[in-house]
Amino acid sequence: MSLQLQLRKQVSKLPYGVVSVLAGLSAFGAYTSMYAFRKAFTAGTFTGHQYLHVDYKAWLVIAQVLGYMLSKFYGIRFIAEVKHSNRGKSILILVGIAWLALLAFAFVPAPYNIVLLFINGLPLGMIWGLVFSYLEGRKATEFMAAVLSISLIFASGFVKTTARLLMHNFHISEYLMPFATGALFAGPLLLFVLILEAVPPPTEEDKLLRTERTPMTLGERKAFLSRFLPGIILTVIVYVLLTVIRDVRDNFEVEIWHGLGITSNSIYTSIDSVISLLVLTGMGLLIIVKKNLKAFAIIHLFIIGGCLLAGVSTLLFNAGVISPIIWMTLAGLGLYAGYVPYNAIFFERMIASFHYKSNVGFIMYVADAIGYLGSISVLLVKELGNPAISWSSFFKEALLILAVVGTISGLLSLLYFLQSARKTNTNKNLNLFTA
Numbered sequence: 001m002s003l004q005l006q007l008r009k010q011v012s013k014l015p016y017g018v019v020s021v022l023a024g025l026s027a028f029g030a031y032t033s034m035y036a037f038r039k040a041f042t043a044g045t046f047t048g049h050q051y052l053h054v055d056y057k058a059w060l061v062i063a064q065v066l067g068y069m070l071s072k073f074y075g076i077r078f079i080a081e082v083k084h085s086n087r088g089k090s091i092l093i094l095v096g097i098a099w100l101a102l103l104a105f106a107f108v109p110a111p112y113n114i115v116l117l118f119i120n121g122l123p124l125g126m127i128w129g130l131v132f133s134y135l136e137g138r139k140a141t142e143f144m145a146a147v148l149s150i151s152l153i154f155a156s157g158f159v160k161t162t163a164r165l166l167m168h169n170f171h172i173s174e175y176l177m178p179f180a181t182g183a184l185f186a187g188p189l190l191l192f193v194l195i196l197e198a199v200p201p202p203t204e205e206d207k208l209l210r211t212e213r214t215p216m217t218l219g220e221r222k223a224f225l226s227r228f229l230p231g232i233i234l235t236v237i238v239y240v241l242l243t244v245i246r247d248v249r250d251n252f253e254v255e256i257w258h259g260l261g262i263t264s265n266s267i268y269t270s271i272d273s274v275i276s277l278l279v280l281t282g283m284g285l286l287i288i289v290k291k292n293l294k295a296f297a298i299i300h301l302f303i304i305g306g307c308l309l310a311g312v313s314t315l316l317f318n319a320g321v322i323s324p325i326i327w328m329t330l331a332g333l334g335l336y337a338g339y340v341p342y343n344a345i346f347f348e349r350m351i352a353s354f355h356y357k358s359n360v361g362f363i364m365y366v367a368d369a370i371g372y373l374g375s376i377s378v379l380l381v382k383e384l385g386n387p388a389i390s391w392s393s394f395f396k397e398a399l400l401i402l403a404v405v406g407t408i409s410g411l412l413s414l415l416y417f418l419q420s421a422r423k424t425n426t427n428k429n430l431n432l433f434t435a
Helices: 003-012 016-038 056-081 084-107 114-124 127-132 141-170 177-198 204-210 218-227 229-251 253-259 267-288 292-318 324-344 346-354 360-385 391-427
Strands: none
Touching: 003 177, 016 084, 016 114, 016 127, 016 141, 016 177, 056 114, 056 127, 056 218, 056 229, 056 360, 084 114, 084 127, 084 177, 127 141, 127 360, 141 177, 141 253, 141 267, 141 324, 141 346, 204 346, 218 229, 218 360, 229 253, 229 292, 229 324, 229 360, 229 391, 253 391, 267 292, 267 324, 292 324, 292 346, 292 391, 324 346, 324 360, 324 391, 346 360, 346 391
């Protein structure tokens, strides 16, 4: 009997709660491992190089985000239609392609190696949808998704800390460092994917509580967008802002901290660990909210509160009331309090609230594709139009815009979905919050 079949047999004997914990931790581990292949290069500064008057590192970020964005657009179809039997193999092949690109990046001279970061980003945009598909449509999805989503916060800082330690302690060059960091996570990635493959499919009770999740045809995808178009537009507005700002923080965190006068290699992990625990606690508690529409409304408030926290903390920092570390902690908390729910439970509860047979991957990739289109557009405008502005100043201004636009759009989105649910449930003669 193969290792995969043995694992599946053993996992199927475990209690539901234990399987949920195992699945959540394995999803967290798999996505954290993926980050080593995607974000390690951002730990370098690559100073002293410019091409066409644009910083070399900015070119690397733009190239990778461009590849990642195109991957998200392709993922709208790929993730919506992918069969469960192909998920594990797809994850390993896609990450393997990204890893080979990092190896080539180490030996191809600049600026020609910029294209290899584009190739690196192309396959990695698929990984979130593949990993989340193991978790969606279950009564414990909130808990598992909360655990998975912490990788969106924790992994970036952890990978950057690991990468900088490799450069500092083992004297690995900035160019070889991304491949070397990936090598450390290749084994764990394989292990976590094997465990995810062993997780049993949703039970009949899961399907009853959360609506069955199925692949979607082109016609079904068009019908879904048409049904919820106003709410999706408002949601995407908020998500684009969050994606752009989160991407700036993720890719240029080293430069932002340096601009604040802080150069510690451990600051990334320590700050992100605090944020991870707080967001995990808030999202994990939603598992006790059984009524889907009520939980969906609470998630909206969670996102709106995050936008406000990011803006208010920035105003306090600009006024000299709080220190740089407190500001980065509060701003990061607000940013991820808004960003993480969209990547974990927003669309999960939306589908369950309206009992719409579909899957989270499709609508998430619609939002993600547009979000990363916004991200690369902002990068190009900033670098080509106003390269003199520092990343720390850019980050502060963007957070203030998020506080205003994100809050207004979030409130309108909440009102739209509640009104839409009210009409639907009136037709069915149901109470609004029994959905």
